[in-house]
Amino acid sequence: GVPCVIDCPLGPALLFVKTSQGKEEGRRFYACSACRDRKDCNFFQWEDEKVSETRLAAREEYNRNHQPPFTHRQNVERYKNFVLLPLSKKVLEFHQWLLPAEWEKHSDHQFLCDISSAQLKSPSQLLYPLENKKTNAQYLFADRSCQFLLDLITGLGFRRVLSVGTPRLHEMIQSKASQEDFRVRSLLLDIDFRYSQFYTEDEFCHYNMFNHYFFGGEAARETCRKFLYQDSGERVIMVTDPPFGGLVEALASSFKKLMAMWKDTEKEGHNNQEMPVFWIFPYFFESRILEFFPSFSMMDYQVDYDNHALYKHGKTGRRQSPVRIFTNLTPSMIVLPVEEGYRFCTICQRYVSSGNQHCEICNSCTSKDGRRWKHCVLCKKCVKPSWFHCKNCNCCALQNHTCEKTDAVCFVCGKAGHKRSTCPSLSHT
Ligand code: SAH
Ligand code: ZN
Ligand code: ZN
Ligand code: ZN
Ligand code: ZN
Numbered sequence: 001g002v003p004c005v006i007d008c009p010l011g012p013a014l015l016f017v018k019t020s021q022g023k024e025e026g027r028r029f030y031a032c033s034a035c036r037d038r039k040d041c042n043f044f045q046w047e048d049e050k051v052s053e054t055r056l057a058a059r060e061e062y063n064r065n066h067q068p069p070f071t072h073r074q075n076v077e078r079y080k081n082f083v084l085l086p087l088s089k090k091v092l093e094f095h096q097w098l099l100p101a102e103w104e105k106h107s108d109h110q111f112l113c114d115i116s117s118a119q120l121k122s123p124s125q126l127l128y129p130l131e132n133k134k135t136n137a138q139y140l141f142a143d144r145s146c147q148f149l150l151d152l153i154t155g156l157g158f159r160r161v162l163s164v165g166t167p168r169l170h171e172m173i174q175s176k177a178s179q180e181d182f183r184v185r186s187l188l189l190d191i192d193f194r195y196s197q198f199y200t201e202d203e204f205c206h207y208n209m210f211n212h213y214f215f216g217g218e219a220a221r222e223t224c225r226k227f228l229y230q231d232s233g234e235r236v237i238m239v240t241d242p243p244f245g246g247l248v249e250a251l252a253s254s255f256k257k258l259m260a261m262w263k264d265t266e267k268e269g270h271n272n273q274e275m276p277v278f279w280i281f282p283y284f285f286e287s288r289i290l291e292f293f294p295s296f297s298m299m300d301y302q303v304d305y306d307n308h309a310l311y312k313h314g315k316t317g318r319r320q321s322p323v324r325i326f327t328n329l330t331p332s333m334i335v336l337p338v339e340e341g342y343r344f345c346t347i348c349q350r351y352v353s354s355g356n357q358h359c360e361i362c363n364s365c366t367s368k369d370g371r372r373w374k375h376c377v378l379c380k381k382c383v384k385p386s387w388f389h390c391k392n393c394n395c396c397a398l399q400n401h402t403c404e405k406t407d408a409v410c411f412v413c414g415k416a417g418h419k420r421s422t423c424p425s426l427s428h429t
Contacts, residue, residue, distance in 0.1 A: 011213030
């Protein structure tokens, strides 16, 4: 249900556990769901702590002061006035439209002027990215990847896209929707409230995906619910690209609630099906995601970004992106571009990257990072090409790794530094 207490400006806090070394049970505390940096949100409270009236009042005051200057409805009205202005009067101050009457007040700030209608259709490019803040890390899809996603979605026959933290995809759909013959619609759920200056309340909901919080309350929740209702067979898919530093558990719990919302929109319960989902996330989170969503599988497609210094492909050829698509759709339906080197493995029944070789022993295409992996008979699995089997650790690792250290002493020889299973005295007998 709707929480009656809002702990911080980003909605209800989440319960965390602080574990100290050696202790089994940690002390539990509430902290902001989205900001892991105490500089960004200072909300903190021990689970068993009694909060005084004065502190509650101070908290409410703080939350009031950290609300956006205008409501979504006000922003929509402002936008209507803004589009009517002549080009030379279209001014954006970092994060916000300025109407002519407000210019004076903000004259010492940095402005962007002469905003064209093409720019207005591409807010993700126009708005100053919030990439410095861990909380709002905004990494925009490269055009190629965004186009690929959209083609894939439409090719699969979807007509509605719930875009959770994918403003770039949302705007691509929005701008195509003004053309003929394009029947796909999108609803953006995002924590970046600046989008309320571009989209109506039917196109954007201010939403926190770490605690499934709709800032717009029941009305916004209803907008989302209506959008998820598939009338006349207009199939819905959810596409999400959360910040990678986010807590997988919190994200999974929110996504389950969105999936439940979809399920509840139809009495028959969609024949026990799940709402189709694309969760875009780095491959090294595979086991975490599968833990929460056993029906998901990871696709080999490498999602590329524009403003991601680390992951974008440079001039000297393509740098590998670690970001993948996790989906509950049948893998064979996810067709990857052959011209980018992907091929179909008939045994695995899915598209794989060119370097991904089918391993006869594992009976699957085992590479996670696109490079050709090798099978280790001792580990009984495929490992990265740069790894070697270390006798000491009893597993594969980089050649120059430091062998696994444990604080406890070995049960067999009583010495520290290794476990019973890897005791050197055993390997000689
Ligand atoms: N690649 C995507 C953008 C991903 S960046 C695209 O090009 O469309 C992550 C997005 O998630 C950003 O839009 C950011 O504003 C949003 N976001 C970050 N934290 C969030 C939260 N707690 N709740 C909802 N959205 C969040
Ligand atoms: Zn295979
Ligand atoms: Zn193998
Ligand atoms: Zn090995
Ligand atoms: Zn080792």
